[in-house]
Amino acid sequence: MSDTxxxxxxxxxxxxxxxxxxxxxxxxxxxxxxxxxxxxxxxIGFEEARIGIVxxxxxxxxxxxxxxxxxxxxxxxxxxxxGRDAVGEARAxxxxxxxxxxxxxxxxxxxxVGEDLGFGLKNHGYSRAETAxxxxxxxxxxxxxxxxxxxxxxxxxxxxxxxxxxxxxxLAPKTVLFxxxxxxxxxxxxxxxxxxxxxxxxxAIVVSHDLELVADFPRVVMxxxxxxxxxxxxxxxxxxxREANR
Amino acid sequence: xxxxDLGLVALMAAVIVALGAVPAIPLAAGVPITLxxxxxxxxxxxxGPRRAAAAVxxxxxxxxxxxxxxxxxxGGLAVFxxxxxxxxxxxxxxxxxxxxxxxxxxxTEKSTLVRTAQLTLAAIxxxxxxxxxxxxxxxxxxxxxxxAKAFMASLPFVPGDLAKAIVxxxxxxxxxxxxxxxxx
Amino acid sequence: MIAxxxxxxxxxxxxxxxxxxxxxxxxxxxxxxxxxxxRLLATAxxxxxxxxxxxxxxxxxxxxxxxxxxxxxxxxxxxxxxxVDGATALAVVLRLGAIALLAHAVTMTTTTAELFEVLExxxxxxxxxxLIDAGRAALTLTLAIRFVPLIVEEAQAIREAQxxxxxxxxxxxxxxxxxxxxxxxxxxxxxxxxxxGFPPERAATAPPRPPAIRPEIEAxxx
Numbered sequence: 137m138s139d140t141x142x143x144x145x146x147x148x149x150x151x152x153x154x155x156x157x158x159x160x161x162x163x164x165x166x167x168x169x170x171x172x173x174x175x176x177x178x179x180i181g182f183e184e185a186r187i188g189i190v191x192x193x194x195x196x197x198x199x200x201x202x203x204x205x206x207x208x209x210x211x212x213x214x215x216x217x218x219g220r221d222a223v224g225e226a227r228a229x230x231x232x233x234x235x236x237x238x239x240x241x242x243x244x245x246x247x248x249v250g251e252d253l254g255f256g257l258k259n260h261g262y263s264r265a266e267t268a269x270x271x272x273x274x275x276x277x278x279x280x281x282x283x284x285x286x287x288x289x290x291x292x293x294x295x296x297x298x299x300x301x302x303x304x305x306x307l308a309p310k311t312v313l314f315x316x317x318x319x320x321x322x323x324x325x326x327x328x329x330x331x332x333x334x335x336x337x338x339x340a341i342v343v344s345h346d347l348e349l350v351a352d353f354p355r356v357v358m359x360x361x362x363x364x365x366x367x368x369x370x371x372x373x374x375x376x377x378r379e380a381n382r
Numbered sequence: 383x384x385x386x387d388l389g390l391v392a393l394m395a396a397v398i399v400a401l402g403a404v405p406a407i408p409l410a411a412g413v414p415i416t417l418x419x420x421x422x423x424x425x426x427x428x429x430g431p432r433r434a435a436a437a438v439x440x441x442x443x444x445x446x447x448x449x450x451x452x453x454x455x456x457g458g459l460a461v462f463x464x465x466x467x468x469x470x471x472x473x474x475x476x477x478x479x480x481x482x483x484x485x486x487x488x489x490t491e492k493s494t495l496v497r498t499a500q501l502t503l504a505a506i507x508x509x510x511x512x513x514x515x516x517x518x519x520x521x522x523x524x525x526x527x528x529x530a531k532a533f534m535a536s537l538p539f540v541p542g543d544l545a546k547a548i549v550x551x552x553x554x555x556x557x558x559x560x561x562x563x564x565x566x
Numbered sequence: 567m568i569a570x571x572x573x574x575x576x577x578x579x580x581x582x583x584x585x586x587x588x589x590x591x592x593x594x595x596x597x598x599x600x601x602x603x604x605r606l607l608a609t610a611x612x613x614x615x616x617x618x619x620x621x622x623x624x625x626x627x628x629x630x631x632x633x634x635x636x637x638x639x640x641x642x643x644x645x646x647x648x649x650v651d652g653a654t655a656l657a658v659v660l661r662l663g664a665i666a667l668l669a670h671a672v673t674m675t676t677t678t679a680e681l682f683e684v685l686e687x688x689x690x691x692x693x694x695x696x697l698i699d700a701g702r703a704a705l706t707l708t709l710a711i712r713f714v715p716l717i718v719e720e721a722q723a724i725r726e727a728q729x730x731x732x733x734x735x736x737x738x739x740x741x742x743x744x745x746x747x748x749x750x751x752x753x754x755x756x757x758x759x760x761x762x763g764f765p766p767e768r769a770a771t772a773p774p775r776p777p778a779i780r781p782e783i784e785a786x787x788x
Contacts, residue, residue: 170562202757205761207757207760207761227763227767230760230761230762230763231763234761235758235761237754237757237758237761239754241716242751242754242755242757242758243755243758243762244712245705245708245709245712245755245758245759245762246708246712247708247711247712255762255764256762256763258766259762259763259764259765259766259767260763260766260767261766261767288712289715289716303762307763383699383702384756385756385759385760385764385765386752386753386756388702388705388706388709388756388759389709389752389753389755389756389759390749390752390756391706392705392706392707392709392710392713392752392755393709393710393713393717393748393749393751393752393755394748394752395706395710396710396713396714396716396717396748397717397744397745397748399710399714399717399718400714400717400718400720400721400744401721401741403718403721404718404721404722404725404740417737417740417741420737420741424741424745428745428749436706440706440707440710441710443685443707444707444710444711446681446685447570447678447681447682447685447707448570448571448572448673448676448677448678448681449570449571449678449711450569450570450571451714454634455634456634456635457571457673458571458631458669458670458673458674459588459591459669459670459672459673460632460635460665460666460667460669460670460673461635462669463595463662463665463666463669464635464638464639464662464666465638465639465642465662466638524599524658524662525642525645525646525658526646526650526654526657526658527645527646527649527650531645531649531650535645549737549738549741552738553737553738553741553742553745556738556742557741557742557745557746557749560742560746561746561749561750563749
């Protein structure tokens, strides 16, 4: 894991994140799950290259993220991504919008790294040759080519998270949604993920308890009990968040 | 089958394998039991007929793929021609019947005791009666001992299986108190 | 991943494709049930030993793999002898022993991947009969193989934690938390599978693809 070069790993050189950013719009979204209101009439738009989302456990952060790719269907209101409806056109949205789950063990479905990276590509109709090319490129991009034929079960938590991310990046998404990406990582792997995230040319929406991860973002949103209560530059919102939960 | 069903089926198959891999646990009477056959009852009582039958089919397929997934590390094609193969293939109808009975018998408003009793009954009918109906004729055929003697030879396993049915029912009631899951 | 019972090698059986091996095994096993002559069955048993040994595995290894089966066979042979007669007992033991050896020879010389391909080919007709969805069936199997070691570890961790709390050996204390965790995890797994674009779309309806971002190309860009 020590061979990481963040600039190369992220491959950000010369790529302007804003060129990839999609416009995500929540219009009056309410989500009720198991009798609990997870999101309460949320209306908000995202088009920045970096957006952080903070809030306590159960505040609705993950639900908000899952609504974007139609994994959670709003009880009322609607979500659109570049004009596409998140529920009705989920497939098209998922092609351009990757999702990195909190626990990489839940995201990796094949027993061997190389096979797993091809899963999303095959689902989206890429040919065998093209799948191999893109898997190779994604492994190179995150500097984990040496893991290609390893069994998932033998990997460390940090390696698994990078494999899961490589599976997402292999599809060349415009946006990547991160759901508490550092929750299962030790300090070293957390720092590595932060470096990768910083260098990522894709638009990134990051839900995190790890406030440092979003500290230099141009925009951070704070959620409380299913509502947006603060929305602004990172320092401003994070100060308020720290103050409110002292 | 939705993706969610697919996930449940695959992970429950993995649980059945895992229960064959953990060392046997002594039951109340001190008799150690292997937990794998109880895993089949649990899958059926929790998932319902179709998904449970699918989950045990997955385990059988893993055996065919040469993986040592049965209790004691057994696996591979030799199992299919062995004297107890009928009990292995019997898992599919056993799981289906157990799951079906659990689905039609258990209603949520009844007391925990009544529900446990109903689930125990489902596990006995599916996990013992149906399973033995599949296993005994095959045993009788390959060992050439006739149905009656094959039946007698299987009787010593009944008390242990009854105990597993009761434990499976108790576990199921507790699991379903913790997470909501619909049988299908 | 679970270690397969297959062993690497280059014996004739290793080089033979999976499908003919399986077909040959099925035909031989079925035929042996029509044979009652103890001399023929003894020949079959000797053949089974020869074939199993020809894979390069030593008798000690084969014995270890088939120990459970051998024990069951010994008990049944004994029961046969007491309940029926010695001739039947001998025939049953030789026949089942021969089949077990031949079947294990196939298992030892065929990788999980090769067998998986045969299984996938069988999914095709089953799909046309409306019995299964081949893509989903294959994914379910893969997923089970992927999650077995994880869940075995989880089961062991729960047992250790319970032992630390003095609940050693309680079936309830193992099964309840294990199942609750598995059910919760399966939801997350299903979400992740959906997020990664499953089920696959038909090629005809695939929209144009975004270009791959290649690190080599990016590195050249100033």
